[in-house]
Amino acid sequence: MNRTLLFLLVALFVIAVDFYAYQGLKVAIAPFSPLAQKISKGIFWGLSIVTILGFLLFDTLSQTPAARPALTFIMTIGMANILGKILFAVWLIIDDLIRLGKVIWQRLNPVDHSSSSESTISRNEFLTRAGAITAALPVIGMTWGIVSGAHDYRIIRRTLSIPNLPSEFEGFTITHLSDIHTGSFWSKKAVAKGIQMVKELNSDAVFFTGDLVNNMATELDGWEELFSSISAKHGVFSVLGNHDYGDYVAWETDQAKKDNLNSLVQRQRDMGWDVLLDENRQIKIGDQAIDVVGIQNWGAKGRFPKYGSMEKAVIGLEKNTVKLLLSHDPSHWKAEVLKDYPQIDAMFSGHTHGFQFGIEVGSAKWSPVKYFYPEWADLYTEKDQLLYVNRGFGYIGYPGRLGILPEITLHTLVRSNP
Numbered sequence: 001m002n003r004t005l006l007f008l009l010v011a012l013f014v015i016a017v018d019f020y021a022y023q024g025l026k027v028a029i030a031p032f033s034p035l036a037q038k039i040s041k042g043i044f045w046g047l048s049i050v051t052i053l054g055f056l057l058f059d060t061l062s063q064t065p066a067a068r069p070a071l072t073f074i075m076t077i078g079m080a081n082i083l084g085k086i087l088f089a090v091w092l093i094i095d096d097l098i099r100l101g102k103v104i105w106q107r108l109n110p111v112d113h114s115s116s117s118e119s120t121i122s123r124n125e126f127l128t129r130a131g132a133i134t135a136a137l138p139v140i141g142m143t144w145g146i147v148s149g150a151h152d153y154r155i156i157r158r159t160l161s162i163p164n165l166p167s168e169f170e171g172f173t174i175t176h177l178s179d180i181h182t183g184s185f186w187s188k189k190a191v192a193k194g195i196q197m198v199k200e201l202n203s204d205a206v207f208f209t210g211d212l213v214n215n216m217a218t219e220l221d222g223w224e225e226l227f228s229s230i231s232a233k234h235g236v237f238s239v240l241g242n243h244d245y246g247d248y249v250a251w252e253t254d255q256a257k258k259d260n261l262n263s264l265v266q267r268q269r270d271m272g273w274d275v276l277l278d279e280n281r282q283i284k285i286g287d288q289a290i291d292v293v294g295i296q297n298w299g300a301k302g303r304f305p306k307y308g309s310m311e312k313a314v315i316g317l318e319k320n321t322v323k324l325l326l327s328h329d330p331s332h333w334k335a336e337v338l339k340d341y342p343q344i345d346a347m348f349s350g351h352t353h354g355f356q357f358g359i360e361v362g363s364a365k366w367s368p369v370k371y372f373y374p375e376w377a378d379l380y381t382e383k384d385q386l387l388y389v390n391r392g393f394g395y396i397g398y399p400g401r402l403g404i405l406p407e408i409t410l411h412t413l414v415r416s417n418p
Helices: 003-028 034-062 065-108 125-149 188-201 224-228 254-270 331-340
Strands: 154-162 173-177 205-208 236-238 273-275 279-285 288-294 322-326 346-349 359-361 364-366 378-382 385-389 407-415
Touching: 003 034, 003 065, 003 125, 034 065, 065 125, 154 378, 154 385, 173 188, 188 224, 188 407, 205 322, 224 254, 236 288, 254 273, 331 346, 331 378, 331 385
Parallel strands: 154 407, 173 205, 205 236, 236 273, 288 322, 322 346, 346 385
Antiparallel strands: 173 407, 279 288, 359 364, 378 385
16 A cells, blocks of 8 residues: 555554544543643643644654654654554444434433433533543553653562583573663663672573664664673573564665674674684583573564574583573574474573563463464473563663563572482
8 A cells, every 4th residue: 555545544544533523522621720721631632633743753763763662652652642542433323323322212202301301411521531531541551651651660570490501600690681672761770770680699600582772773773781790600592583684674784684684793793702603612510511592583473583503502512511592582493493403401581572562460470472473471390491571671662671580590500409
């Protein structure tokens, strides 16, 4: 479909919903003071203007790196506005259907209604106000998710029981990070606090499971010093996620895209991170060792790419050593690892972000992403093989988190009982 036509259709839909919802707004705010009514109407139409401007300026602002954070906020406000007014419209439709039913009933029952207040059926104030409150929830919730949730880092501690774990590695700790998405950050001070929490864990090793940037290596400008402060006695190991390849940008040439990827890999190495591109490393303590395996992005869902090769990644591994796999996309676990690589003891992933929206109360958790990724957050077990899915350190698209908070995981390895 022609983009101009698509924009016009979307704009007409938004305007139609606006005017329909506005009829209900006037009823909902009727008891308010004149000043409160003016403020309410100003907010209502102000959100509409921001929404339309977001669509109009999308192409221009998206091509300007410095303007992308502003565009993200504008589009977030716009989507919350549209969702809220659609919900409001649903309540109004219910009210209008009730009113229509009453009119039909009156027509089918020929009684003189001329002196009755029912002859003119007004909007139901309760339904209209309920709709107005419902409409405000997306805006309030998404705003709260930005202000409160975006950088509300949580340390989640998990014990990983692994058969045949060497005695020297009993109690070995791993800090697991994923999905930093540097290009989305809007508060360097808040991010620095999260990195400080990582450093204070002082773990034996750090695993980063991909999506350091949204698209471009240049997103790391000004951040390398902070990220290079992450260190561990036995190393910081990293793999690439689907966003790291620059697949979502229109590059002028194929070489420009390759150069971007090479730059991202080199920048990580300059930060002291060991980037594993279908490779493995051995961590030794005394005369005992475990293997760290890292694969490039390998996704089994949607159009996510399969750049990685497990066949290459496991070359040279000893038969009886414990093997820990870093693989960005959790769908890789069931699609290939469980079926063909029983020697992998535990896999560490990210990718889902927990949708940046959901509910977590104690051990109970829910997010819409679970219907696309059955393994979407926390620890999963299949026989003796483990999968851990990190909820992500950063965010993309929506610049916040609601219910599913940013995560720093501390894993402790223990030998499982026979």
